[in-house]
Each structure stands twice: as C-alpha cells, then as structure tokens.
Amino acid sequence: MPSDHALTATGLEKRFGHKLAVAGVDLAVPRGCIYGVLGPNGAGKTTTLRLLLGIIDPDAGERNVLGASRPREVSDRIGYLPEERGLYPSMKAREAIAFMGALRGLDWAEARRRGVEMLEAAGLGTAAGEKIRALSKGMAQLVQLLGSMVHRPELLVLDEPFSGLDPVNQEKLEALILAERDRGATILFSTHVMAHAQRLCERIAIIAGGKRRFEGTVDEARALLPMRAHLVPRS
C-alpha cells in the first residue's frame, strides 16, 4: 500500500443471502484527508465501512488499513462511531468516554482526564457529570463521538455521524471533525446529505446499489449532477 494512503480497498464484495450488498467497491483514502462516502439509504455504505473495519469479512476483494491487510490488527489505531449508537445509560458522560478509551488500551485515569478536557473543549463541560440517560439524544451522540476519538486514533470512521443532530450539535460535530483532521487524523464518514460532505470533505465516493458510481471532489460531483442526478443523494 502506498504510505500516502490511510486506507485502500479493491473489489470489495459482500453478499447477505441473495443480496449483493457491496458489489466490487474500490476506495483509496489519502492520509490526513476528510473523506465522505455518500449514497442513498440501502446503498451499501454501512456494509462498506464494516468491511473496512474488519467487523465483517468480504466475500471477495482486498483491504489495507493503516498498513495492515487485517484491519482488526490495527483496531487500537482506529476510532469508530457505529450507526447504532449506544452508551451505558447509567454512566456519567466523562466515565462513558473514559470507558471507551480504556477499551482501546488507554489507562483509566488518563482516559478520564482526556474525557473531561474534550467535553470542555467541545462546549459540553456541563454534561461531564451527567448520566447518559439524562442527556439529549444529540448530546449523547457527541459524547459517544468523543469516546471514539479519546485514544487519538490515526483513522476515524464515522457512520452517519450527522443523523439525529440538531443544527447546533451539527456545528459542534463539524468543528470536532476539523480539529481531528488538524491533529493529523484521517476521517472517513458516511452520509446521505451532500451539504455535509460539501462543507468538510476533500474527496468523496458515491455508492449506489452496492457499487461505487463516482470518486472525486464535491465540485466534480456537482458538475456531473445534471447527468447523474439519480446517483447523487438528496442535499
């Protein structure tokens, strides 16, 4: 794998029964880039991310993630926000972040210290001592996002991170993603909303029907819109 890429995939395929959910996807995500995977519901975005993370194995194709052909070998260097959100409701926000850091190999006290610091920096300091069950859905989602980045991963994979967030929390999320990129991380996120990609992504891939239909910049995608409108997600 060329060292200037955090992640490459060639010919990824995944079948569930008779359904070919991912039908030969190629991806190359440059290091230090914010990269968007776009596509309508059911396009194959989540399955592609899960293949890249090694949560599921492909039926065909190759992956190389942070230099490893088995992504699970480098899972401590990856942060992941799954599409199904989930934190223990009885944990306080700062403990939830510390817990996620500890799962990725951080010392508990250090993870807790970082969690408090990150909540403060994100303007969520008042939530630190609140139990997850007392937070709004959007706040809990941001806490989970902070938990996915507390171990300072080289690669951050976020599945539909904007969904369910109000405009204020969407702005907080954008700021967090940009700060992670400025720290040197590579960010890969899925969305079905072009506007989110437009504000953040240096490059995007559009997936529809399990196939990659486009790869390039958002401006290049927009130039193709009139001809390929059926492939581009709603904005």
Ligand code: ATP
């Ligand atoms: P969404 O935005 O709705 O989550 P998506 O682009 O992430 O969509 P996927 O969740 O990857 O799409 O699903 C792609 C296709 O594969 C869909 O038709 C889905 O129903 C099917 N699929 C995904 N996971 C499974 C599974 N575990 N078993 C059976 N079919 C699945």
